[in-house]
Amino acid sequence: MNGLHVDSIIKSYGNNQVLTDIFISCNPGEIVGLLGRNGSGKSTLLKIIFGSLNADTKFVKVGDKIINGVNDSRNLINYLPQDGFLPNHIKIKTIINLFCDKYSGEIISENPLIRPLVNKKCNKLSGGEKRLLEILLITYSKANYVLIDEPFNGIAPVYKDEIKRHIQEQSKFKGFIITDHDYRNILDVASRVLILHDGAIQEIKNREELIYWGYLPQAT
Amino acid sequence: MQSLLIFYKKLIIPSAIFSIMIGMTGIMATGTFSLKYTGLAYLFICPMVHFFVYDVRYSNDYYFYYNLGLSRKSLWASTLVISGIACLILILI
Numbered sequence: 175m176n177g178l179h180v181d182s183i184i185k186s187y188g189n190n191q192v193l194t195d196i197f198i199s200c201n202p203g204e205i206v207g208l209l210g211r212n213g214s215g216k217s218t219l220l221k222i223i224f225g226s227l228n229a230d231t232k233f234v235k236v237g238d239k240i241i242n243g244v245n246d247s248r249n250l251i252n253y254l255p256q257d258g259f260l261p262n263h264i265k266i267k268t269i270i271n272l273f274c275d276k277y278s279g280e281i282i283s284e285n286p287l288i289r290p291l292v293n294k295k296c297n298k299l300s301g302g303e304k305r306l307l308e309i310l311l312i313t314y315s316k317a318n319y320v321l322i323d324e325p326f327n328g329i330a331p332v333y334k335d336e337i338k339r340h341i342q343e344q345s346k347f348k349g350f351i352i353t354d355h356d357y358r359n360i361l362d363v364a365s366r367v368l369i370l371h372d373g374a375i376q377e378i379k380n381r382e383e384l385i386y387w388g389y390l391p392q393a394t
Numbered sequence: 395m396q397s398l399l400i401f402y403k404k405l406i407i408p409s410a411i412f413s414i415m416i417g418m419t420g421i422m423a424t425g426t427f428s429l430k431y432t433g434l435a436y437l438f439i440c441p442m443v444h445f446f447v448y449d450v451r452y453s454n455d456y457y458f459y460y461n462l463g464l465s466r467k468s469l470w471a472s473t474l475v476i477s478g479i480a481c482l483i484l485i486l487i
Contacts, residue, residue: 226460248463259457264400272397272462315461 176237177201178251178319178349180223184230185215192218193229194373200319200349205341207364208353209378209389214370216353217256220321223351224253236318252317254308256324262297266307269296278314285310287333302328306337313340319349326356338363357384397462398472404447405473409440433484440477444470 183196192215200206210216221227223234225243234241236250260269266288270279283292287306291299299307309325325341326334334356341350341363354360361367367378371387384390416439417432448455448469456466 224460226457244460244465245463245468252461253457255454255457257454259454259461261400261404261452261455261458263404268400272400312461317461 178223178351179233179235181233183219183222183232185218185222185227186230191373193222193370196370196373196375198223198351198368198375200351202318202347202349203345204366205345205350205352205364207360207367208351208370209357209360209367209384210353210370211389212355215373216370217323219370220253220323220351220353221255224251224321226253247317249316249318251319251321252312252315253321254312254323254325256327258304258308260296260304260308263295265293265295266299267292269307269311273311273315275316278316282307282310282314287336302330305329306333309337310340313344317348319351320344322350322352324354325352326354326359334359357389397459397464398469401459401464401469402472402476404452405440405443408447409436409443409477412439412443429484429487433481436484437477437481440480441470441473444473 178200180196180198183193184191185193196219198206198219208216208219218227222229222232223241225234225241225245225247236247239246239250241247241251267283270282270292274282282288287303288310291303291307296304305328309322309329312320312322325337329337338359341352344350345365352360352364361381368375369378369384369387369389371389376383376387378384378387381390385392413432413436416435417428420426420428420431456469459469460466
C-alpha cells in the first residue's frame with residue numbers, strides 16, 4: 175500500500191486564511207492525531223483531504239493516484255464527519271454490507287453492542303449507538319486511509335477504550351488521521367501528534383508543547 | 395448500483411405522490427387523468443425533492459454516498475437522468 179501525501183493546502187473563507195500551506199503525510203500503520211482549538215480548521219483540512227471540500231490550492235495523493243474529488247478517493251480514503259452521516263431509512267445490515275468486506279462485516283455484526291441493532295433502521299438508534307456504529311463502519315471499511323472527525327464525542331467512557339482498540343487493530347492494515355477535543359485519548363492512541371495552530375501544522379512531542387502552542391492552559 | 399437505489403429510495407415516493415396530484419389536476423382540464431401531465435410534473439418535482447431532502451434537510455447524508463465513491467455531481471446527474479427517463483415513459487404510454 176502507498177502513502178498518503180498531502181501538500182500545499184491553502185484555504186480561505188473570505189478574508190480569513192484558515193489553512194496556510196499545510197503538509198501532512200500518513201503511512202499504513204500510522205495513527206496521526208490532529209489537535210487544534212475550535213475554529214482552527216481541523217474539519218476543513220480533513221474534508222479537503224477527502225475531496226468533499228475545495229481548497230484555494232491543494233495536492234493530495236495516495237501512492238501515484240492524485241485525489242481531486244470524492245470520485246478519486248473511493249476505496250482509498252474514507253471520512254467520518256463529526257455530525258454523522260448514516261441515512262435514516264436503511265437497515266444496519268445493509269449499510270454494513272455496503273461499507274465492508276465479508277470478514278470485516280462479520281466483525282462489526284458480531285460486536286455485542288451492534289448485534290442487537292443489525293435488523294433495525296438507523297432512525298431507531300440513539301445518537302450514541304449511531305456514532306459507535308459509524309466509527310466501526312469507517313474503521314473497518316475497505317479504504318486504505320481513514321479520516322475521523324471527533325470519534326470520542328458523545329461516546330460513553332466505557333466504549334472509548336473499545337474504539338481505541340479497534341482503531342489500533344485496523345491500523346496494522348491502514349493509516350488513520352483522527353481529530354478530537356478529547357486530547358488524552360488522542361495522545362493515548364496516536365503514533366504521531368500534530369497541532370493546527372494559526373493555519374499551520376506543528377508536530378507535538380510531549381504534553382508541554384500543547385501548553386506552549388496555546389492548546390492547553392498553563393495551569394494544567 | 396445498490397447505493398444509487400438507496401439514494402433514490404428517499405426521493406421516489408414523495409416525487410410520485412406530488413406528480414400524481416398534479417396529474418390529477420389535469421382532470422379539470424381534460425376530464426381524464428393525464429399520464430403526460432404526471433410525467434412532466436415528475437421531471438420537475440423529482441429534482442426539487444432531491445434539493446429539499448439532500449441539500450437542505452439531510453445534507454450530511456451526502457457523506458455516506460461520498461464514502462461509496464458517489465459525488466454530489468454524479469448523484470444530481472442520476473436524479474436528472476432518472477426523472478427524464480420516467481417522464482419519457484409516462485408521456486409515451
